[in-house]
Amino acid sequence: AQSVTQLDSQVPVFEEAPVELRCNYSSSVSVYLFWYVQYPNQGLQLLLKYLSGSTLVKGINGFEAEFNKSQTSFHLRKPSVHISDTAEYFCASMKTSYDKVIFGPGTSLSVIP
């Protein structure tokens, strides 16, 4: 069965430091991958997506993610975080283009002033 694992439930990081949020997926077939962000008391917003092509994907707010097929990973990175990046981040996958999205358990990013 398709699944998404987020290895860290909580990640504290100081302001202006780099951050990496880890995501691994399990799929024996082609996969589409997403990162969503949820700010406090809000719904989820699409941050970036990997559908095909270049393995480095750039999203909104300076975030990027790299698709690594051999390691079945799709880690999210930002070189310098801001207080406003404090939020819950969800990795998600789809097995086919018309399948349902499967969400990981989420990683809570806390940016410390």
Added chain:
Amino acid sequence: NAGVTQTPKFRVLKTGQSMTLLCAQDMNHEYMYWYRQDPGMGLRLIHYSVGEGTTAKGEVPDGYNVSRLKKQNFLLGLESAAPSQTSVYFCASSYWGVNYGYTFGSGTRLTVV
């Protein structure tokens, strides 16, 4: 430019009471979804719809019913609320296919006492 609107935003129910959560989208999306979000468990799909007049079960459908009588509306019903249904409920909608991701509402916080 409303996107996905959920009503109500907050509700407290007594065990055994019933209620309906309303989701409305103005983007002409074919697909609509109901998720519940619980701490440490990410988002779990309750029911979904691939078009007007259609519904299907998701990962955790027990205790919930849904209806999609109009394309823009997706209703989630709880016939006899239980404390285990205390959660934050999110509605989402999407176009057919993978290119656009999901658009989420801002959530309904339901407490069953």
